[in-house]
Amino acid sequence: MSILNVMWAGGSAFASVHKVHQQILSQSEPGTVVKTWLLQGPSTGCVAEVGECREWNLSSARLKGKHFWRLLKPWLRARFRKALQETDAQVLLLDGLGVARTLLPVLKSLPHMRAVVVIHGSTRLHRKDQQLFRQFPASQLTLAAVSQTLASSLEYDLQMPVTALRSAFDPHEFNARLLPRAEARATLGLPADDAPVFGAVGRLVDDKGFACLLEAFAKALASRPEMRLVIIGEGSNRTALEARINQLGLQDKVSLPGHLKHAAMLYKAFDWVTIPSLDEGLGLILQEAVMSGVPVLTSDLPVFREQLAETGRYAPVNDIDAWQEAILQALGLPAQSIAADQYAVLAPDLAWQRFSQAATSLLSCRK
Template identity: 65%
Template sequence: MSILNVMWSGGSAFASVHKVHRQILAQVDPGTPVNTWLLKGDVRGCSADIGQSREWHLSSAQLKGKHVWTLLKPWLQRRFYQALKGTDVQVVLLDGLGTARALLPVLKKLPQLRAVVLFHGETRIKAADRTLLRQLPPAQLTVAAVSQTLANSLERDLQVPVVTLRSALDPTDFRSRLLSRDQARARLQLPVDDTPVVGAVGRLVGNKGFACLIEAFAKALEQRPQMHLVIVGEGQARTALQEQISRLGLRDRISMPGHLDDAATLYRAFDWVAIPSLEEGLGLILQEAVLAGVPVLTSELAVFREQLAQAGWYATTEDPNAWSAALIQAFDVAPGQVAEDQSAVLSPGGTWQEFCQAARSLLSCRQ
């Protein structure tokens, strides 16, 4: 018996999704083979190489059935069916709704296979999606989400039960990879001194809120002129963000080093980590920062309160004035104590054990 991990795409933009799947699949019995399908892209630039990987090299139009591909969807589904028929696959882990739309019609014809659809964030639900998810019996299909907040939202929209699998990281393994403060600052070409540094990590896209953070940082510099901001990540909003930085005259105060494969090792370069997202399914950056002993300042989202409760530091979403005030206040307190309080609430060790047990149950071949 084996498990098939089906990912929408490879590439650095999907690195956090692949990281979550790797953590989940690491919990299966050592003797259970796990292989991966990449529907788009290839394994370069991402951590998708779980077991043997098959690259399908499909386009979004093909997968979504757009234009002429509407007529050719049966052809594509036959390809998937032939690739699965006669294999020893028993459980198929599907990355989100797009992947589910492509594969569930095929799995309906293979009732011996059990499907787990894992949602990583909010998504636009159509009436056809509700119909699709109801076509497979509960014994064959499990819908799961990476946080309780997301699970509650999906249950309302999909009108099907949703299991919570709150993603977590192995604290011992994660901390063992961290660079020291001086090493991390040298890697990011930052001053190896007491310069106050705010870090942010994520794709450079609108819903990550980096434009708001940059504006807030500019305002905060009026009272904290020594601060430096580092935004680690890559994406389509880079040009707009760089233009904003230039317009504000902050090129010597804000660094944008791009996507870094070792970003998860660099948190100790920062005094605070800012997460100004407009929406998140979980926000793995929050967990990584807390594990590294760095306090986090987040936007006012329910999913962040789910994890940090009263120990969190929150600023109103998309409000530069609120974020500026929060940044100024952050450097009036001892960050070490805030980090300890946040770690106590997040409870990384206990959260990791709960995650491991839930992942093993979700992917069990004996259900």
Template identity: 60%
Template sequence: MSIVNVMWAGGLPFASVHKVHCQIISQIDSALPVKTWLLQGSASACQENMGAAREWNLASARLKGRHFWRLLKPWMHSRFRRALLDDEARVVLLDGIGVVRTLLPVLKSLPHVRVVVVFHGATRFNAKSKQLLRDFPSSRLVLAAVSETLAASLQDELGVQVTALRSAFDPVAFQSRLVTREEARARLGLPQAGVRIFGAIGRLVEKKGFSSLLEAFAIAALDQPDWRLVIVGEGPARRALEARVAQPDLAGKVMLAGHQEDVVKLYKAFDWVMIPSFEEGLGLILQEAVLSGIPVLASDLAVFREQLADVGWYVPAGETIAWSEAIIRASLAQTDAVSAAQYQALAPDEAWVSFCRTAQGLISGGK
């Protein structure tokens, strides 16, 4: 008997998904084996230790049944079915709708298997996907989302129950990994004193809002030679961001630090963390910053208000002037007081206990 954890792929685009699944798996009885499948990519590309993983190395066209691969769907389903039986799967954890479309038709024919689907962000459901979920025996299927905001949205769209499994961290374990402000700045190649450093972390993609953040920072820091903005992450938008950073009004004020393997240790390098996203399923960066004792300035998204309530510092996503004004206000604020209030609102200890209880219930069937 085992739990099979099925994920789409390894690599940076899936880093937050890997993190959440590791959190869930940490709540499973250690005597119960967990077997991870990656439909694409390698386990070595995962940012978290997923343990031993079966790498299927399947092309997207094959997984999605495009072109002539549609004819081979029965053969692929047979392979998956055989592998699930060989792994003695009793609970299967699925990563979002893409994996659902691939595996749920197979799992329907295995009545002894329970299925838990975890949604990590905004999801596009076509009619076929909705029907696939609705037709699966409800006694064997649990849908979960990584925030209450996302769970409510999905539940309205699908017309079926979606459990809120708000991701959280063990505060003691997380904080034990943090390095000092001095060490964090040294690792990032930043000055130790005499500068105010704003940080932003995430994939360099349009929905993360880094382009608009640069415009706002350019205005806010116009007469502030000692301000710096550090953006940690990689992605397809890097070239465009590099071009903007090279312009005179930002030259020397912005660092694109690239991917950092140990970024979760380095939050204390920053005076503020800014999250200018246009959409988020949860936003683990917010939690990590608050747990690190660093105040957060974030887009005015329901999922952020869910976590920080009235003590969050919110700015309409993409509004350059509003963001520039908020950055200036943040520079004048008592950061210790702001971070303490945000920590209290997030309530990490209670959030971790709630996450553990919910995750255990989903896996055990107790809900």
């Protein structure tokens, strides 16, 4: 069996997407050959190993057929068609709507290939998307979303079935790689004392809500000056966040260590993991933190309640004062007990079993 994994782009900014696809591909049949296409950018910096890689190095304008490139759409599709035939792939695993819009028109002339489109987050749908998807029989095209919340929303918008494929990790394999608390703190340059440390992991972009988190943390420091905050990640908002840290004089309280390839090993450095996202398709950071035995404080989003139910600690989206209060309240709560309750509700072993079964079914040639 041969699977072609088609991603929009490589690099650390897309680490979570690559992790999801790697987890899905890990459930393919023994002996399966996996190849990967990156439509944009190089494979350098990719966190996940996704097989032999071809870099197309195409611009967004070219892929979307904007301006002059609209005239060259037939030529580009002919290139894709020839390349697809050369792969001998039976199944295509497509990263999101952008990739689906690019390659599904080509698959109409390749009925022996089956496509699975994995949608990772809320996105703006067009009428043309529904029209495109309806051109394929269910035997050739499956739409999947990384959470039940996202799947239900897409089903409502598209008026067609969407498989819920809640991403998960093998908890035993994940925990085997965790660093002990002291070693994790030393890796992040944190002091060895017991001062409370809040952690956050994600791209430094607007949707992750780190600007709100920073302001709330700064206000909370007035009551608990011993606290520290570490935000692991990289992105376009780094300059603005650094400037605000400097304006507030928090250089010794807040650190931005950048993208760390092995960030998933470091969760035990934190007393709480904060996830202030404005929107999420699933939120792999939540799963990683809970599996690490660290309690999480999240934005009050349906996808987080889907996973943690009443054991979650929630704060309103992008509300600085509410996040300040939630941070201070967290310090007075029994963190270990909350972490245990969250682990029990997330049920990582069962989640991994269900994910594995669903992913195996999606990738099977016998579907």
